[in-house]
Amino acid sequence: MRLRIAIFLIPVFLFLSCEKDGDKEKEYEVSQLLDKGQFRKALEKLGDCSSSAWTKEECYTNRGAAYYGIAGYDITNMGEALYRIYTNDSLSTTEKNIKMTAQILSTFQGEYIILGVAEYHKVLELYGLNEKDCNSKKFRKLSTFPQQACIAINPILLVEVMDNKFRNPYSASIEDLADIHDSVRGIVPNISDEELASVLNGKTENISPETENELDATSCVINPSTCSEFGMSEPELYGRYENLNIYKISKIDGSFTTLKLVDEKHSVVLVKPDSYIYEDNSSCSKEEYEKFDRGHLCFPQPTDETLTTKGVEKLNSDEDFKTSIASMIYIGDNTKSSEVKKSELMTEICGYPNCEASESDVIKYLQGE
Secondary structure, three states, rough: OHHHHHHHHHHHHHOOOOOOOOHHHHHHHHHHHHHHHHHHHHHHOOOOOHHHHHHHHHHHHHHHHHHHHOOOOOOOHHHHHHHHHOOOOOOOOHHHHHHHHHHHHHHHHHHHHHHHHHHHHHHHHHHHHHOOHHHHHHOOOOHHHHHHHHHOOHHHHHHHHHOOOOOOOOOHHHHHHEEEEEHOOOOOOHHHHHHHHHHOOOOOOOHHHHHHHHHHHHHHHHHHHHHHHHHHHOOEEEEOOOOEEEEEEOOOOOOEEEEEEEEEOOOOEEEEEEEEOOOOEEOOHHHHHHOOOOOHHOOOEEEEEHHHHHHHHHHHHHHHHHHHHHHHHHHOOOOOOOOHHHHHHHHHOOOOOEEEEOOOHHHHHHHOO
């Protein structure tokens, strides 16, 4: 427990420049802007970190803090939230997994988080390090600035710093977490963070009917032979947009209808949540979308990614990605190593530790099958 205090001390340095020679007035001004939550003004003052008023690591650290501030992310609050969940003995391991995963996913998303992460990566690079060095084995040997960067980019490390009984010797990449977040939300746009955490843990008992239907419809468009299993009609080609086919999938009882986009390889295209367009790229409302008017079709706005390119390919080829996802999904389970967690995850998805997953495998896993 002696390390718990560290989490509340380290973030303080994110908002203060260290005592170095230089323009003290500029240092103080940036510090005050960050303390007052004026993050955009702080970024303007920091500029491109070329000023002699601060060292590179000071500037990158403060820029990272400013971007996180714009995103509304507070490291101390995250640490407290994760710690409360982890030490709640009334929760089962699975419940801890889901709640901690949801807490992380609800925060680590969006443009400014990624920009902040990039600044902290620059700090690590100054010391010849990368995010793989942000793990419990190496953390205590790092100097102050790399420690700050690691705490900022590895949410799992937060728990380890707070409680030395928690052991997870591998890092978790925020970019990887963002990819899996975007992959699932790209096929189920209205899924809540708690639901997302639940389906990632293979638990679908408490998800909403809409989330269940969107997952079933995705399985249906990938493999039409499964449609009847979910009480859905086979996909109907409803329109085209550039090189994409737009399919309409409905429950046979008429209680649910959705549109799914697939590319020329029949990979499911990820869409932007709460964003709809017509074929001429003009925007339309959710109300227009729900009319399913084939003559003036409004459909979810596609991204440039598919479920395969955003998630499946990385799951099959990137060991660090698999480790990040497994470590996060099973974060509340302190009895297994990250390697065991990774093997169990892949076995659940496609049958055995070194299997190669398909889009269909991933959707079935998310469906809890």
